[in-house]
Amino acid sequence: MAMAESGWTKEKTVEFIAIQKDMDTKEKLGQYFDEWAPNYDQAVTSMGYIGPSLTANLLQKYVKSKDARIFDVASGTGLVGEVLAGSGYTNIDAVDGSAASIEVARKKNIYTNLYVQWLGGDNKLNINNDSYDAIICVGAFAFNQLESDVLPEFIRVVKPGGYILINMRTRWLRLVSQFSDGKLEGDMAKLENEGKWKLVERHVKEEKDSEQNVVTFIHQIC
Ligand SMILES: C[S@@+](CC[C@H](N)C(=O)[O-])C[C@H]1O[C@@H](n2cnc3c(N)ncnc32)[C@H](O)[C@@H]1O
Incomplete structure (x- = not known):
């Protein structure tokens, strides 16, 4: 409709x-x-939302095998999965807290497993260690959504050598109190100092209006 x-x-x-x-x-x-x-x-x-295609294209640079097991975290209605499936990826799972969004995603027949779950705090994923070749997470590090407390769970379920791509608006790094003053990037760096992952690319897509800029953090699991 x-x-x-x-x-x-x-x-x-x-x-x-x-x-x-x-x-x-x-x-x-x-x-x-x-x-x-x-x-x-x-x-x-x-409205010209480019996060899904931008981040899925970045993933292709790092994850070459089309059979790679990919986890679309905070998938929403599956816009990211659609781009990945359109590029030939065949093994994609999805999780999101919004049941209605997951139902929209399910109808697209692009995901293998779909989970309805809110992440963060004590909510752990019911997924084995080292299950995925990559996590892709687009547009959910924002007000009241995902915070750095989910990062250890992301790292746990991705295989050593695998990748985690987190895409968000750069302005949230300034405006969301849990992220501002370098807190989010500081938490990411702490995990790197602990030998959990390594930042391989900090990709910024600049727009005419810099308030619309988006950043993608790409880490590789150690
Ligand atoms: C702006 S949408 C982005 C959806 C999709 N990744 C995209 O780019 O179109 C943010 C999604 O994150 C989900 N979300 C936010 N916080 C979450 C959390 N703590 N746990 C699980 N899902 C969450 C919301 O339900 C929503 O579907």
Whole structure:
């Protein structure tokens, strides 16, 4: 159904993006993304959202085998998986806390396993150590969503030599209190100092309006 037919307008998308920082519990965040799920793809695509294609293209530079086991963390409705599947990757799993988003993703028939789960705090993944060749996580390090406490779990489930790609808006590094003053990058560096992973690329996509810049952190597991 087109956005206009569903009653979802561009103004509603702008309003939704603006209120995201008020979704300060997992319940509110879940309702927010569940409500958005049926219209999310069209809404963000029409706003020029490039995170999924940008990050999936970066992944191709590091993960050459199309059979590689890839985990799309905070997959939402599966925009990242769609790009990866379109590039020939055949073995992709997804996890997201929004059940309605996962149902949209499931219908695309691009993921092998899909999990509904909120990550962070004491919530551990029910996944064996060293299961994946790569994690790709796009657009979920933001207000009230993922924080650095998930990084040890990311590292645990990726094989030594595998990659973790985290894509986010650079402005969140400044505006989200858990990330600001170098805290997020400091937590990443601490894990590197502990010998858990190594930063292989910090890729910044610069836009005309620098507030729209996005950064992708690419780490390799030790
Ligand atoms: C902006 S969307 C991005 C979705 C997809 N990666 C994309 O780029 O289109 C953020 C997604 O992260 C999920 N999310 C946020 N925080 C999460 C958490 N703590 N655990 C699991 N999923 C989370 C939300 O439910 C939402 O689907």
